[in-house]
Amino acid sequence: NAGVTQTPKFQVLKTGQSMTLQCAQDMNHEYMSWYRQDPGMGLRLIHYSVGAGITDQGEVPNGYNVSRSTTEDFPLRLLSAAPSQTSVYFCASSRAQGWNEQYFGPGTRLTVT
Amino acid sequence: DAKTTQPNSMESNEEEPVHLPCNHSTISGTDYIHWYRQLPSQGPEYVIHGLTSNVNNRMASLAIAEDRKSSTLILHRATLRDAAVYYCILRDNYGNAGNMLTFGGGTRLMVKP
Numbered sequence: 001n002a003g004v005t006q007t008p009k010f011q012v013l014k015t016g017q018s019m020t021l022q023c024a025q026d027m028n029h030e031y032m033s034w035y036r037q038d039p040g041m042g043l044r045l046i047h048y049s050v051g052a053g054i055t056d057q058g059e060v061p062n063g064y065n066v067s068r069s070t071t072e073d074f075p076l077r078l079l080s081a082a083p084s085q086t087s088v089y090f091c092a093s094s095r096a097q098g099w100n101e102q103y104f105g106p107g108t109r110l111t112v113t
Numbered sequence: 114d115a116k117t118t119q120p121n122s123m124e125s126n127e128e129e130p131v132h133l134p135c136n137h138s139t140i141s142g143t144d145y146i147h148w149y150r151q152l153p154s155q156g157p158e159y160v161i162h163g164l165t166s167n168v169n170n171r172m173a174s175l176a177i178a179e180d181r182k183s184s185t186l187i188l189h190r191a192t193l194r195d196a197a198v199y200y201c202i203l204r205d206n207y208g209n210a211g212n213m214l215t216f217g218g219g220t221r222l223m224v225k226p
Contacts, residue, residue: 043214
C-alpha cells in the first residue's frame with residue numbers, strides 16, 4: 001500500500017490564483033480530512049469527509065472547497081489564494097469516523113506571494 | 114475536547130528510556146488519550162491510544178493515571194529516529210463529528226547520541 005499520497009510537494013502561487021491540492025489513499029478508508037499547519041503551531045482541521053459524496057466543514061474552512069466523488073480521492077481547492085493561506089497542508093484518512101488511528105500524508109508546502 | 118499540557122521540550126540519550134508526560138485534568142469520561150508524533154518535514158504519525166488501562170504496542174507504552182488526569186508515553190529505548198514532536202491529544206470518539214484531532218504545541222524530543 002502507498003498509504004496517503006499528496007501532490008504536489010511544493011507550490012508557489014501568486015495572490016488571487018487558484019489551485020487544487022491532490023490527496024489519494026489506497027486503503028479503502030471512508031474518512032478523509034484536510035489540515036493546515038502554520039509555523040510553530042499544531043494542525044487545524046479545514047474540511048472532512050465521512051464517505052464519497054459527503055463533506056463538511058472543520059475549524060478553518062474559509063477560502064477552501066472540497067468534494068469527494070470517489071472513496072480514494074479528496075482534493076482541496078483554493079479558490080483565490082491569499083498570503084494568509086501560506087502553510088503546510090496535510091491530508092489524513094482513517095477507516096471510519098471515530099476510528100482511533102489516522103494516517104497522514106507527507107504534506108504540501110504552499111507559499112502565496 | 115479537553116485541553117492537554119505538555120513540556121515544550123525534553124532531551125534523552127540514545128538507547129535510554131524516555132517518559133513523556135501529559136496533563137489533562139479536565140478530561141471527560143468519554144475522552145480517549147491519543148499520542149501522535151511528527152518527525153521533521155513529515156506528516157503526523159499515530160503512536161498509541163488508550164482510555165483507562167495501560168497500553169503497549171510495538172512503538173511505545175502508554176501509562177494512564179488511575180484518575181485519568183495525566184498520562185505518560187514511554188519509549189523503551191530511544192533511537193535517533195525518535196527525535197520528533199510528540200503530541201498528546203484528547204478526543205471524544207463518539208461526540209466528535211469531524212473525527213478532529215486537536216493538536217497543541219506538543220513536546221519536542223531531542224535524542225543525543
